[in-house]
Amino acid sequence: MKEPKISPPREHKVARRSFLKGAALGSVALALPSRDADASIWDAFFQKHFREMNDKELKKVLKRLEQEYAEKYGVDIDISANKPLSGVLFGYGLDLSRCIGCRRCVYACVGENNQSRDPQIQWITVLRFKKGDKWVNDLENADKYYNPDKVPEEGYFYMPTQCQQCENPPCVSACPTQATWKEDDGIIVVDYNWCIGCRYCMAACPYGARHFNWTGPGIPKDEINTKTHYLGNRPRYHGIVEKCTFCIQRTRNTPGRYPACVEICPVGARKFGNMLDPKSEIRYCIENKRIFRLKEDLNTYPKFFYFFAT
Amino acid sequence: MRKIQVLTVLLGVFLMMAPLPARSDSKIHSGKTVAEANPPEEVERPIPNLFITPPPLSEGIFPCSDCHADQKTNPNRRELTEFHENIKLINHAEKQRWCLDCHNPDDRDYLRLASGKLVTFEESYYLCGQCHGTIFRDWKAGVHGKRTGEWNGKKVYRLCVQCHNPHNPRFKPITPKPPPIKPADIK
Ligand code: SF4
Ligand code: SF4
Numbered sequence: 057m058k059e060p061k062i063s064p065p066r067e068h069k070v071a072r073r074s075f076l077k078g079a080a081l082g083s084v085a086l087a088l089p090s091r092d093a094d095a096s097i098w099d100a101f102f103q104k105h106f107r108e109m110n111d112k113e114l115k116k117v118l119k120r121l122e123q124e125y126a127e128k129y130g131v132d133i134d135i136s137a138n139k140p141l142s143g144v145l146f147g148y149g150l151d152l153s154r155c156i157g158c159r160r161c162v163y164a165c166v167g168e169n170n171q172s173r174d175p176q177i178q179w180i181t182v183l184r185f186k187k188g189d190k191w192v193n194d195l196e197n198a199d200k201y202y203n204p205d206k207v208p209e210e211g212y213f214y215m216p217t218q219c220q221q222c223e224n225p226p227c228v229s230a231c232p233t234q235a236t237w238k239e240d241d242g243i244i245v246v247d248y249n250w251c252i253g254c255r256y257c258m259a260a261c262p263y264g265a266r267h268f269n270w271t272g273p274g275i276p277k278d279e280i281n282t283k284t285h286y287l288g289n290r291p292r293y294h295g296i297v298e299k300c301t302f303c304i305q306r307t308r309n310t311p312g313r314y315p316a317c318v319e320i321c322p323v324g325a326r327k328f329g330n331m332l333d334p335k336s337e338i339r340y341c342i343e344n345k346r347i348f349r350l351k352e353d354l355n356t357y358p359k360f361f362y363f364f365a366t
Numbered sequence: 367m368r369k370i371q372v373l374t375v376l377l378g379v380f381l382m383m384a385p386l387p388a389r390s391d392s393k394i395h396s397g398k399t400v401a402e403a404n405p406p407e408e409v410e411r412p413i414p415n416l417f418i419t420p421p422p423l424s425e426g427i428f429p430c431s432d433c434h435a436d437q438k439t440n441p442n443r444r445e446l447t448e449f450h451e452n453i454k455l456i457n458h459a460e461k462q463r464w465c466l467d468c469h470n471p472d473d474r475d476y477l478r479l480a481s482g483k484l485v486t487f488e489e490s491y492y493l494c495g496q497c498h499g500t501i502f503r504d505w506k507a508g509v510h511g512k513r514t515g516e517w518n519g520k521k522v523y524r525l526c527v528q529c530h531n532p533h534n535p536r537f538k539p540i541t542p543k544p545p546p547i548k549p550a551d552i553k
Contacts, residue, residue: 141518149509159543176547201548206539311519323529323537324512336517337508344507365510366500 096120105234106247106286118286125291130277137286138308140241146302146359147242148315149327149341150216153364157182157207157214161317161326165218168303168316169289170281172273179267179300180218180317187211192350218317219244219265219300220350220358230260236297242331242359243302245287251296258297262351263358266299302328331359413491414506417515418523421487428487430474439471456534459497468493468532494526 099120104113118135125133162180171177183198185191191198198215208214225244228236235250236257258266272294284290285305292298303315307328313319318326329336338361341347345363433449443464446453455463470478477485477493485492495502504510508521511529515521529537 151509156537156540157542158540159545162546163543175552178546181546201545203542203545205541207542208539307517311516314514314517319514321512322540324510327509327513329517337513340504340507340509344504345509365504 096124100249103249105250107237121286121290129280129291131280131282133280133282133284133290135284135286135290136305138304140239140243141308141310141312142240143330143332145242145331146221146307147329147331147338147342148221148302148360149338149345149347150360150362151325151327151345151365152213152215152362153366154323154325155182155214155216155321156323156325157184157202157209157212158322160320160322161216164316164320165300167279168281168306169300170273170275170284170291171298172269172271172275172292173279174274175270177267177269177273177298179265179298180216181264182214182216184212184214187213191215192348195350215362216317217263217265217350218360220263220356220360221300221302223357223359224355226260226262226354226356227257227266230256232256239287241308243287243304244299245301245304246297246299247287248290248292248296248298253295253297255297262354262356266297268297269294412506414508414521414523416521416523418488418525419528421490421525421527423487428475430469434474439466441466441471453533456536458533458535488525490532491526494532 099117103117106114109117114137118137122133122135125131125135159182162178162182165171165180166173166178169179171179181200183195183200184202185198189197195217202209202212221242221244223238223242225238228238228244231237232254233250233252235248235252236244236246238244253268255266255268258268269292273291275291280291281289283305285301285308288301288304303313303317306313307315314328315326318328327337327341329338331338331342333339341363342361345365347361347363349358349361446465454460467480468477470476470484473484475486477487477490479485479492480496491502491505495505501510505523505526508523511526512524513521526532
C-alpha cells in the first residue's frame with residue numbers, strides 16, 4: 057500500500073534544510089524532490105509562510121492540506137483561516153479562589169484541540185500548592201501529579217497554567233524561522249508547516265507552555281475534532297512545537313464561542329473576553345479584582361490574569 | 367546656615383498646615399445635608415438580558431400550591447417531620463434562617479424578599495443577592511459562576527441554585543480527572 061502523504065513529512069523538512077545546504081555546495085538538484093514526485097509534494101515544498109500568502113494561495117494550501125488530512129486520518133477535516141477580528145485583544149482571567157483542581161479543563165482542551173493522547177500532550181497543567189507555602193515565583197515546587205479521590209482537598213489550592221499569550225513573548229523572538237508570531241488579537245500562533253522543531257521557543261518560554269511532538273499525534277479517529285483552524289487545532293506533525301491558542305478556531309468568529317476550558321469549568325473559575333471592550337467580563341475582572349500575572353518580573357506582560365475573587 | 371533657616375521655616379509652615387485637613391474635614395462633615403451623607407445607591411446594574419437556565423425544580427413538587435393551597439401555615443420554627451424531612455439548612459445561616467424567610471407563606475409558588483416583595487423561582491437571584499451582595503454584583507457582570515455561550519454574543523447565565531443547593535450551598539467535592547503521565551512512565 058502506498059504510504060499516505062502528509063506535509064511536511066520528515067523528508068520534506070529535511071529536503072528544505074538540505075536544499076539550503078545543497079545550494080551552498082552548488083548541488084541543488086540533489087536535494088530537491090525527485091522529478092516524478094507528486095505535484096502536491098512540490099506544493100508542500102514551496103508552501104509560503106502563512107503571512108505571505110494571498111487569499112488565493114491560502115485557499116489552495118487549505119484545500120491541499122484538507123486532502124492530505126483526509127488521506128492520513130480518514131476523516132474530513134475542515135480547516136479555516138479566520139483573521140483576527142478588528143478591535144479585539146483577547147484576555148483571560150482565572151479565579152484562584154474558585155478552582156478546585158478537577159482537571160476538567162485539561163481534558164476539554166485535549167479533545168477540542170486534537171492533542172496527542174499517546175504519547176500524551178496537554179496544554180494545560182494544573183499545579184497544586186499547600187496553603188501558606190511560598191509559591192507564586194516558585195512553581196517548580198508545585199505538584200502536578202496529585203491524585204486524591206476527591207478535590208478540593210483540605211489545606212491545598214490549585215493553579216492551572218497554560219500559554220499566557222505574552223504581549224512581549226520571548227518564544228517569538230527566539231524562533232529562527234519566524235514560524236511563531238503574535239497576531240493582532242494578541243494570540244501567539246505557530247505555523248506548523250514552518251516550524252523546524254528546533255525547540256528554541258520551548259527554551260525561551262518561562263511558563264513551560266510549549267510542547268514538542270516526538271512522534272505523529274496519536275488520536276483515535278473518532279475523537280478527532282474536525283472543526284479546525286490553520287494556526288490552531290488542526291492535527292500537528294511529527295517534530296514540531298504546539299501550544300494553547302485561546303481556541304482560535306472557536307473564538308475568532310462572530311459570534312465567537314468561549315474557549316473549551318472556559319465552557320467546561322464546573323465552578324466558573326475561568327473568564328475570557330475582549331480587553332478593548334469596557335463592558336467585557338475580562339475588563340471587569342481587571343478593574344475590580346486584585347489581579348496578578350505570573351513571573352511579572354520578566355516583563356513578558358501575559359494577557360492571562362489570575363485573581364482571588366470574594 | 368541659611369539652609370537650616372529655610373528648613374526650619376518650611377518645617378514650621380508644614381506643622382501649621384498639617385492639622386488643617388483634619389479640621390476642614392470635620393467642618394465638611396458637620397455641614398453635610400442628609401442627602402450628601404447618604405448618597406443615593408449606585409444605580410443598580412440591571413440583570414443582563416441574557417438567557418438564564420430554568421430553576422432545577424424537583425418534579426412533582428412544583429407548583430407548591432398543589433399541596434399548600436388549603437394548608438394552614440404554621441409559622442413556628444421547627445424541625446420538619448411529616449414532609450420535606452430531608453431538607454435541612456446546612457452551613458447556610460441555620461441559626462438566623464427558617465423556611466418562611468425565603469418562601470412566601472401566603473402563596474408558596476413564590477419566594478419572598480425581606481422587603482415583602484414576591485419573586486418567582488426564575489428570579490431567585492434576587493433572594494440570594496439580599497445577603498450575597500458582592501457575589502450578586504459579580505454574577506450580574508458575568509464574572510461569578512459558570513458562563514457559557516458566546517463571548518461576543520448570546521451568553522448562558524445560570525441561576526445560583528444551579529450550582530448551589532440553597533439549603534446546603536457548599537460546592538460538593540468531585541473526583542478529579544487523571545494526572546498527567548510522569549516522564550519516567552513514558553514508554
Ligand atoms: S476545570 Fe475549573 S475548577 Fe477544574 S481544574 Fe480547571 S479551572 Fe480548576
Ligand atoms: S507563555 Fe510561553 S509560549 Fe506563551 S506567549 Fe509567553 S513565552 Fe510564548
